[in-house]
Amino acid sequence: MATAEGLEVELVGGGLLPAGGPTAATLRRWAQRAAAALGVRRGHLAIHVVDEGRIADLNGRFRGKPTPTDVLAFPIDEGEDGGEGPPPELGDVFICPSRCEDITECVVHGVLHLLGMDHERDGGEMLALQAELLKGRR
Numbered sequence: 034m035a036t037a038e039g040l041e042v043e044l045v046g047g048g049l050l051p052a053g054g055p056t057a058a059t060l061r062r063w064a065q066r067a068a069a070a071l072g073v074r075r076g077h078l079a080i081h082v083v084d085e086g087r088i089a090d091l092n093g094r095f096r097g098k099p100t101p102t103d104v105l106a107f108p109i110d111e112g113e114d115g116g117e118g119p120p121p122e123l124g125d126v127f128i129c130p131s132r133c134e135d136i137t138e139c140v141v142h143g144v145l146h147l148l149g150m151d152h153e154r155d156g157g158e159m160l161a162l163q164a165e166l167l168k169g170r171r
Contacts, residue, residue: 039075039120040065046082051130060140063166064126067144070166078123078147080140088129103132104139106146123147141166 042061050057064080083091085101093099095107108124126143133139141163150159 040068040073041077041120043077043079044082045079049082049084049130050136054130055137060137063137063140064144066166067141067163068123068148070162071145071148071150073123073148076121076123078144079125080143081125081127083127083129085129085131088127088132091127101129101132103134104128104143104146106143108147108149137170138163138167 042064044057044061047057050060055063060080064078068074068076068078088105089099089101091105092102095105105127106124107127109122124147126140126147128136128139128143130136145159145163150162152159
């Protein structure tokens with residue numbers, strides 16, 4: 034687990050990350066950057082690295098689409114965090130590396146969804162922010 038400015042990012046299933054791809058530490062940093070872009074600097078979120086069978090099961094149970102996908106996000110504590118009391122439990126992002134063209138992009142995409150953005154309804158704001166965050170990283 035890693036903490037930056039009070040945002041803890043837990044990585045579960047890191048053994049499924051492909052050799053030569055981004056490290057667990059790199060994915061944690063990108064998750065923290067995505068959250069910070071939306072003003073979230075405290076709390077806890079988990080990134081689960083899963084295989085196609087697990088993500089297909091989740092996609093089927095929660096979205097009615099029993100096929101594998103690249104990323105799913107499940108928020109827990111929604112709403113404003115006033116900074117008082119325990120840090121919020123933000124939720125879980127599930128990524129399936131074999132379905133991701135770019136694992137880092139999938140993590141950023143999932144965290145933005147987790148924190149309430151929706152590219153299917155926002156007129157391009159989420160994807161523009163995602164592109165801005167990832168610009169120049171290569």
